[in-house]
Amino acid sequence: MAKVSINLATGSIQKEEIIVGIDLGTTNSLVAFITPEQEPLIINDSGKGLLVPSVIHFSPSGEISVGNEAKEFLITDPENTIFSVKRLLGRSYKDIESHKDFFSYKVIDDDTESLVKVKVGDTFYTPIELSSLILKELKERAEHALKTPVNRAVITVPAYFNDSQRQATRDAGKLAGIDVLRIVNEPTAASLAYGIGLSANESKTIAVYDLGGGTFDVSILQIQNGIFEVLATNGNTYLGGDDFDRAILNYWIEQNKLDAAAVSANKELAQALRLKAEEAKIALTTQNLFNDTVNGIPCAITRQVFESLIADKVQETITCCKNALADAGLTTADIQEVIMVGGSTRTPFVKQSVSEFFKRPVHDQINPDQVVALGAAIQADILAGNRKDILLLDVTPLSLGIETMGGLMDVIIPRNAKVPTKAGRQYTTSVDGQVNLKVAVYQGERDLVKENRKLAEFELKGIPAMPAGLPKVDINFLLNADGILTVEALELRSGVKQQVEVKPTYGLTDNQVEQMLMDSITHAKDDVSQRMIIEAQTEASQMVYTVQRFLEKNASYLSEQEISHTRKLTDELKSLLQSTDKDAILKKTDELNDFTRPFAERLMDEAIGKAMKGKSI
Incomplete structure (x- = not known):
């Protein structure tokens, strides 16, 4: 007997299970699907809204909340509330070191070449695990709204994401129980959402300007006979609306003669000011003055001042546009349409700057927050075999x-x-x-x-x-x-x-991802714990070995006190090597790493000093 799936939400018979499109964003994430009427639609689950804030909160009792509920804890419990995790995906500590003050939670520097970890309480998480929690929330919302299992998806990433960031996104999907059919560049998805109505004989060269919460990219696309071809991409995976918020925050610190270090140390105040800065940025899209207070601190700013604060950042995006055009061998005169994507493009100064550079009005008819997810749903529909009229050619962003x-x-x-x-x-x-x-x-x-x-x-x-x-x-x-x-x-x-x-x-x-996925499905927590303990033990033993070798070779550069404290920390870590307390091992590894890191820097300074005197290093 043949099985027939019926979608209870729409009443339609489905030949295949639904494949959704997911926009995994820095600030907000969305999930979309194609309706039986062949229209892309953002999924809104039981009045929770279309946007799912990319925020995760860990309560002291171990409860995890994602999205709207988690966002409420940004001020009241900043150290246990994770935001902008997309900025950490596939990155080493070295990549984000200069931005570490931006995060109100603890980002661990355990080894400059390995993936950063996030410490919540005494537990350590990778950005892949954190991203999977957001994807799991999107999956559950989609299943609840559509009344059907959702196991397959297309997930979008910034065009400028490198190989490790794309792989991390794919791993996060697997960990959330999603078969990721395709990783699609966000500008490509946006072009699908806009280009879907183009007639088959129409030919256009377009620019997609995508400025989100934490990432920026621009893509030059050729659309012809239903073929979407990316000619060039350029961008910055560390530039976005978060930086606009930060500019306003720094301005208020300066205006009120506050101690920046003291504000940064006071997590609750820093977070409250950051959220007020975001509120000001949004208000200035429609008004010329924002005036409010946070804990008695005056927070006023005019649109004119705001525009002067972000002018350099906006100019950086225009430089990226110039570079993308040069790579494609085109000039602004060759671009027939300019599409705006990402919530940060709502800022009037951004629209004006982009319009002036390309010498034409910009397209922003489709909600800039939704356009990527809608395009991802269209791509999912293509992969499901429901659309035969579109082909996607994409490019690799880096050599x-x-x-x-x-x-x-x-x-x-x-x-x-x-x-x-x-x-x-x-x-x-x-x-x-x-x-x-x-x-x-x-x-x-x-x-x-x-x-x-x-x-x-x-x-x-x-x-x-x-x-x-x-x-x-x-x-x-x-x-x-x-x-x-x-x-x-x-x-x-x-x-x-x-x-x-x-x-x-x-x-x-x-193998690790598959193992973690199986563990999450079968609730075999012991297996997961065991694997993580072994990883922590391995990491700790490497740390002990490295530090001992360092002391053998370079003791002359250290004081007696430094040597004895280093040995004490090393012995404490060695005593934990056979322990089954993963977080205790990682905590002690972190302590030893923090204490010994300045030694290597001192050694480097000594070596450079010798070189400057004409001696060989």
């Missing part, structure tokens, strides 16, 4: 390559190459009798690999011993439609081969 002699970056797939794509180069050995070849994969635009982002490293082992220059090693890069990279190395003379899917150093492996 991909490998490290060659002298630490140089050898680009294999250049930025703005169409995806999916495959490219390769031939290499050889540099030492006689070399049997292993290290392949280090990088992403970025600089000539030196140290300036770029390292994505992965592996060794091609078992090359027959031959004189240098004789082996022929083909290295091929295959970039799929989601921007996920597979790297293959093949020694042609012997047939020795190795292939890896590049899992960025910041993401979880598929």
Whole structure:
């Protein structure tokens, strides 16, 4: 007997389960689907509103709330309320160090090359786990509103997200119990929402300007015969409306002669001022003056002052527009339409600046908060096979390559190459009798690999011993439609081969994600706990080893007191290595790391001092 699904919300018979479109945003997230009338619609679950604030709160009793309910705790419990987690996705502490004061919660610096962790109470979370909680909330809202299971989705990301950030987004989806069918660039989704009505014979070149809460990107697209082709992308994954709020906040601190460090230390006050700044920004879209107080602190600002405060940030976005046009080989005269996306484009000064740069009025008819999610739903509909008239061609935002002699970056797939794509180069050995070849994969635009982002490293082992220059090693890069990279190395003379899917150093492996997903489904919490304990023990033992080696080599640079305290902390951590208290291990690792971090900086200063005197380091 054939099974037939009936959507109770619409009464229609479904051939397939619904595939939703999800806009996982810095400030707000949304979920959309295609109605039986073939219209994209944002899902509004039981009057909770269309936007789901990307905020998570952890109560002392262990309850987790997401969205509207969590937002209420931003002021009353800032240390346990997580916001703007998208800014942490796929990032190391080094990436966000200069912005750490922005977060009212504790962002852990455990190792400059690994994924940041967030500490809530005595528990440590990765941004992937935190993002999965937001996605789970969206999934549950969609299921409740549509009265049908929702297990498959298209999720959007900024066009400028790198490989590790895309992988982290995909991992977060898996962890939330969602099969992520496609990762789509936000501007591409927005162009779908606007371009859906274009007639088949219409040809247009458009710019999509997307300024959200925490990210900015601009894409130049060619739309022709139902084909959406991204010609170029540019942007900044650390620029958005949050920065506008921060500019207002800093202005108030200055005007009231407050101590910035003291405000930052007072989490409740800092958060209250940040939210009041956001309120002021929104009010200034329709009025010329905002005047209020927070805890007796006057908070007044005019639109003119606000515009002067954000002028540099807006100019940065215009520079990105210039760069994208240059990459596409176009001028503003070639752009026929300009689409505005993201809540921050409501700011009149932003619209005016973009309109002046492109020398034409901008399009903002579709709600800028919703346009990406609506486009994602349309893309989901295409993947479900319901639309045959649209094809998406996307591009990779950053160049991909490998490290060659002298630490140089050898680009294999250049930025703005169409995806999916495959490219390769031939290499050889540099030492006689070399049997292993290290392949280090990088992403970025600089000539030196140290300036770029390292994505992965592996060794091609078992090359027959031959004189240098004789082996022929083909290295091929295959970039799929989601921007996920597979790297293959093949020694042609012997047939020795190795292939890896590049899992960025910041993401979880598929096995870890699958394990965590199974654990969450079967509630086998013991399994999850065990895995996390082992990870914490491994991390701690590496820390102990590193610190002990450092003391052996560099004790002369430290005082007796520093040495004895370091040994004390190291011994305390060693005593916990067999412990099953994951958070106690991580807490002590964090303490040891915090105490010893300045030592390395001091050593570097000494070395530089010697170099300046003409001595070698």
